[in-house]
Amino acid sequence: MNGNWNWDTFFDALPMVLEGIGITIGLTFACYLFALIFGFLWIFLRRIPVKSLNWIITWIMEFIRSTPPLVQLFFIFYAWPMVPVIGMALDPFTSAVLGLGIHFSTYIGEVYRSGIEGVDKGQWEASTALNFSIRQKWTKIILPQAIPPAIPMLGNYLIIMFKEVPLASTIGVVGILHMANSYGAQHWAYLEPLTIVAILFLILSYPSAILINKLEKKMNRRFDKKAIVKNSKGAVM
Amino acid sequence: MGEPIVRYENVHKSFGAVEVLKGINLDLKQAEKVAVIGPSGSGKTTIIRMLMTLEEPTSGEIIVDGKNLWHMEKNGQLVPANEKHLRQVRGDIGMVFQHFNLFPHMTILENCMTAPIHVQKEDKKSAKERSIEMLEKVGLGDKLGNYPSQLSGGQKQRVAMARALVMRPKIMLFDEVTSALDPELVEEVLEVIRDIAHEGRMAMVLVTHEMEFARDIADRVLFLDGGVIAEQGSPEEVFGNSENKRLESFLRRFRR
Ligand SMILES: Nc1ncnc2c1ncn2[C@@H]1O[C@H](COP(=O)(O)OP(=O)(O)OP(=O)(O)O)[C@@H](O)[C@H]1O
Ligand SMILES: [Mg+2]
Numbered sequence: 293m294n295g296n297w298n299w300d301t302f303f304d305a306l307p308m309v310l311e312g313i314g315i316t317i318g319l320t321f322a323c324y325l326f327a328l329i330f331g332f333l334w335i336f337l338r339r340i341p342v343k344s345l346n347w348i349i350t351w352i353m354e355f356i357r358s359t360p361p362l363v364q365l366f367f368i369f370y371a372w373p374m375v376p377v378i379g380m381a382l383d384p385f386t387s388a389v390l391g392l393g394i395h396f397s398t399y400i401g402e403v404y405r406s407g408i409e410g411v412d413k414g415q416w417e418a419s420t421a422l423n424f425s426i427r428q429k430w431t432k433i434i435l436p437q438a439i440p441p442a443i444p445m446l447g448n449y450l451i452i453m454f455k456e457v458p459l460a461s462t463i464g465v466v467g468i469l470h471m472a473n474s475y476g477a478q479h480w481a482y483l484e485p486l487t488i489v490a491i492l493f494l495i496l497s498y499p500s501a502i503l504i505n506k507l508e509k510k511m512n513r514r515f516d517k518k519a520i521v522k523n524s525k526g527a528v529m
Numbered sequence: 530m531g532e533p534i535v536r537y538e539n540v541h542k543s544f545g546a547v548e549v550l551k552g553i554n555l556d557l558k559q560a561e562k563v564a565v566i567g568p569s570g571s572g573k574t575t576i577i578r579m580l581m582t583l584e585e586p587t588s589g590e591i592i593v594d595g596k597n598l599w600h601m602e603k604n605g606q607l608v609p610a611n612e613k614h615l616r617q618v619r620g621d622i623g624m625v626f627q628h629f630n631l632f633p634h635m636t637i638l639e640n641c642m643t644a645p646i647h648v649q650k651e652d653k654k655s656a657k658e659r660s661i662e663m664l665e666k667v668g669l670g671d672k673l674g675n676y677p678s679q680l681s682g683g684q685k686q687r688v689a690m691a692r693a694l695v696m697r698p699k700i701m702l703f704d705e706v707t708s709a710l711d712p713e714l715v716e717e718v719l720e721v722i723r724d725i726a727h728e729g730r731m732a733m734v735l736v737t738h739e740m741e742f743a744r745d746i747a748d749r750v751l752f753l754d755g756g757v758i759a760e761q762g763s764p765e766e767v768f769g770n771s772e773n774k775r776l777e778s779f780l781r782r783f784r785r
Contacts, residue, residue, distance in 0.1 A: 417583050418630035422644035422696065423620050426612060432647060436634050 297483060305475045305485040309468050313492065316467035319388055320454045326393030327453070328446070331400030335408070338401075353398045362459050365391040369463040388460035396453055403445045407438035444508035451497050451504070458489075468492055532595065534559045534621075534699060534732050535580065540589035542575055549575055551756035553589070557700070562726055562733045564743035564764075567753030568779060573736040576753070577702040580734070581624045582615050593618050594699065620648075623698035627705045629685040631677040631692070637664060638673040641692045649696065656695070663691040667721050683714030687721055694725070701725070703735040715739070722746070740783045744768050752776045 337349045356364070368391045373381040382390070411434050419429045461470035472485035535557035542550040549572045557563060565573045578584040580591060582598065591598040600607040601614040610618075632640050641660035645651040651659075664670055667687040677685055686706055693701060703722065707715045719742050726733060726746045737743050743750055743764065750767040752760040760773045771777060 412630070414626060414628055414630035415632065417581075418626065418632070420583060420619075421581055421622075421624040421626075421693070423616055423648045424644065425616065425648075428647055432643065433632060437632075440634075 298481070301479070301481045302484040302488070305472070305479075305481070306488060308475050309471045309485050309488045309492070312466055312468035312471035315385075315465060316454075316457055316469075317496075319385065319392075319460060319465060319467060320450070320457050322385075322389045323392040323396065323457065324450050324453055326389055327396040327400045327449070330393060330397030331404055334397060334401035335404050338405075353401065356395060357398045359395075361392055361395045361456060362462065364395055365459055365463055367391075384460065384464040387463055388457075388465050392453065392456060392460070396449060396456075400446065400449060403442050403449070404438070407442035408434060410441060411437045440511055443511060444504055447500070447504035447507060451500050454497055454500075455493065531559075533557055533592075534561075534594055536590075536592040537576075538590040538592065540579065540591060541587045542572070542579065542584065543587045548587075549756060550586075553758060555751070555758065557732050557734065559699075560729055560732055562746055562748045563735070564747035564750045565734060565736045565753055566738070566740070566743060566750060566767075566779075567759075571753045572756060573753050574704050577624070577704055577734055577736060580700070581622055581702055582619050594621055621699040622702065623693035623696055623700070624702040625686070625689050625693055625704070625706045627709050629677070629682075629689045629709075631685055631688055633677050636674050636676055637669060637680070637688050640677070640688060641695050644692070645695055660691070660695050663695050664688070666724075667691045668717075681714060682710045683717045686710065686718045690718075690721055690725070698731060700732045700734070703733065703737070705736050705738060708738060738783075740768065740780070752779070754779070 334349065334353060338346060340346070365388065368382065369384065369387040372379050372387075415433055415437065416429065419433045424433065458467060458469040461467055461473065464470070468489050472482075472489045475485040476482035533556035535555070537553045537555040540550060540553040541548065553576060565576065567573050575584055579586050580593070580598070586599060590600065596618050597607070597610075598615070598618050599610050601610050602608075632643070635643065638657070638660055641664060642653075642656045645656040645659065646653055661670065661673065664673060667690055669684060669687055669691070672680065672684065672688075677688065680688065689706075706722070707718050710718065719739065722735070722742075723746055725731070735743065735747070745764075747764055749761060750764050751758050752767060752773070754760075754775050760767060760771060760776050767776070768780065
């Protein structure tokens with residue numbers, strides 16, 4: 293291995309590494325979407341008023357959260373096909389979506405939960421007094437108040453997941469890390485391709501972090517902001 | 530006036546091991562205004578929360594307009610009410626809370642319109658018209674596009690009343706609706722309640738610490754103490770010279 297930095301190698305490796313970027317970003321969003329939806333599932337499962345079920349769900353969530361995502365990934369990809377009856381072989385991308393998606397859904401579920409618990413119980417009572425159905429209480433009153441304050445936190449998890457997605461290269465998902473590794477193996481030069489990977493992560497996650505920060509500030513002011521806009525409309529009514 | 534619109538039959542309520550209400554029997558006549566007074570912790574709020582279905586009685590029955598609130602018939606037997614049954618019966622009841630409980634993510638107008646549209650399936654245009662009319666009536670016609678966070682406590686409480694009133698309830702419940710307000714804002718809210726009361730159509734139950742006000746608008750005053758209705762009668766009877774020692778000492782605190 294040549295220890296010196298070589299710009300030729302850098303530009304040689306760049307196109308190959310960049311080939312993986314679509315997969316890396318795609319996998320991030322697929323996992324994220326999965327986690328966002330599954331996160332809701334946890335909430336509703338936990339709200340089923342059966343004590344024993346409640347306890348089991350809480351325990352499963354705790355178990356998923358305290359096991360490393362890499363172990364879960366390996367389990368789904370290598371061990372799951374060997375489970376009798378329900379087991380089946382999945383391709384690397386699907387395995388990664390399931391593994392990382394489920395893992396992070398438990399965190400996302402917590403974000404939802406704290407958002408929902410942050411809504412004053414008087415809001416539930418007022419919506420009962422106005423005779424809303426249970427479904428309407430959720431969709432019209434509770435979630436519209438619970439989700440906006442959770443958005444910055446949800447955004448944070450997008451960035452965190454983005455940074456965890458390279459784990460998927462261990463089961464053969466050909467994202468940027470996998471590409472960099474292949475290049476390294478072919479040309480016996482790891483410094484430049486891996487530097488490219490690091491730079492790409494920086495380029496993508498730093499602006500996102502700033503964006504989320506902005507979003508957070510905006511969320512804190514949201515009712516006042518909206519009020520001014522609506523007010524001018526209100527006058528026209 | 531015939532059948533009562535609400536009837537409590539030997540209603541008990543316990544929280545854990547503590548029995549808060551120990552047998553409430555009460556008939557509320559159509560359009561009757563009843564004020565509920567009593568010491569803190571005597572269960573005034575609990576009484577009306579059970580009628581609003583926010584709290585389930587431990588035993589006893591509450592009948593609303595001839596329909597059992599907390600029980601329904603199934604195969605000839607009385608079983609605990611399900612959500613569908615509760616929704617059918619509580620449609621006639623509205624409530625105003627001590628802490629307003631306005632929806633902060635909606636404008637004042639949206640706060641009023643949402644339930645008529647989504648619960649009563651009224652068309653949007655007429656719900657909007659009626660809501661605006663109601664908000665004008667409580668003196669907030671110029672705040673339609675504002676959010677609750679931009680209003681004073683008194684204004685918030687008037688919105689809460691408009692929001693309940695557009696549902697056209699037959700029974701309105703008020704739980705100490707002025708006690709979270711700054712003193713100078715109390716009167717504007719009481720004024721609105723007086724107006725509603727004088728229109729006369731609805732039955733009203735008002736839990737209040739405003740004795741003057743209770744005397745003013747109530748047809749009947751209940752004194753709640755020790756988990757039961759310890760004394761009741763016209764305002765003159767209750768605020769006049771009652772024999773009841775506990776009522777006397779309770780009222781004395783307000784005369785100073
Ligand atoms: N959800 C609850 N869990 C446990 N105890 C409760 C609950 N709600 C009310 N209580 C208790 O029941 C009793 C009656 O409460 P309630 O709120 O009905 O009294 P109140 O007459 O309205 O009092 P106040 O004048 O202070 O509002 C109180 O001792 C209260 O602590
Ligand atoms: Mg009370």
